[in-house]
Amino acid sequence: MYAFFARWRDAGLVAELHDRLRGAVRDAAGRDQEPSAAVIDSQSVKADATVALAARGFDAGKKINGRKRHLLTDTLGLLLAVLVTPASTTDRDAARLLLTAARDRFERLTRVWADGGYTGHLIDWSAAQLGVVLDIVRRNDDISGFQVLPRRWVVERSFAWCLRSRRMVRDYERRTDTSEAVICWSMTVPMSRRLAGQRQQRRAPAAGEAA
Numbered sequence: 001m002y003a004f005f006a007r008w009r010d011a012g013l014v015a016e017l018h019d020r021l022r023g024a025v026r027d028a029a030g031r032d033q034e035p036s037a038a039v040i041d042s043q044s045v046k047a048d049a050t051v052a053l054a055a056r057g058f059d060a061g062k063k064i065n066g067r068k069r070h071l072l073t074d075t076l077g078l079l080l081a082v083l084v085t086p087a088s089t090t091d092r093d094a095a096r097l098l099l100t101a102a103r104d105r106f107e108r109l110t111r112v113w114a115d116g117g118y119t120g121h122l123i124d125w126s127a128a129q130l131g132v133v134l135d136i137v138r139r140n141d142d143i144s145g146f147q148v149l150p151r152r153w154v155v156e157r158s159f160a161w162c163l164r165s166r167r168m169v170r171d172y173e174r175r176t177d178t179s180e181a182v183i184c185w186s187m188t189v190p191m192s193r194r195l196a197g198q199r200q201q202r203r204a205p206a207a208g209e210a211a
Contacts, residue, residue, distance in 0.1 A: 009181040018184040021191040022078045035074040036108040041155040042070045044087045048172040057088025067171040070094045072102050077158045079187045084179040091117040103130045113151035161190045
């Protein structure tokens with residue numbers, strides 16, 4: 001079974017399947033297949049013993065030894081781009097790579113929301129080099145406890161969708177491109193369910209009609 005998955009990964013079929021589903025979901029939602037706005041964030045996860053020392057790192061902020069998943073999603077929470085790095089990689093350094101790759105694929109992309117970890121030179125760089133406005137959504141320091149922040153909650157929900165797959169609870173993969181493919185694969189599940197639910201609603205008989 002893994003050999004089958006590896007062939008799909010190397011041929012780019014996992015990414016192609018994911019992207020086609022994303023386009024179908026956006027079509028069903030009345031959106032253009034190519035987004036003009038996105039949300040970026042990262043998540044540090046522990047790495048299993050199968051992950052080599054050279055492919056992992058330590059996130060001092062989260063106190064996690066493992067890898068970091070960098071996601072760029074559209075405003076529906078659908079995955080646009082993913083990058084897996086050692087957990088020691090800063091959000092700003094990874095964002096340069098992720099945003100560059102995304103801008104090459106999505107020409108309409110002009111605005112990205114992010115948290116305070118992406119402040120600094122990255123804002124000027126993304127505007128000058130990519131033509132993308134990086135909008136920092138800051139937490140209100142006057143409010144204690146959990147806050148639902150505008151736009152940022154979208155990508156947080158995407159991380160939650162990924163974690164519904166047991167394999168995503170930590171990183172087990174030797175190769176980072178395998179980790180990225182697994183993330184794409186896990187994101188096909190909520191998209192498939194959304195499309196299936198919409199199809200069932202269209203087929204459901206109206207009130208007063210025979211079933």
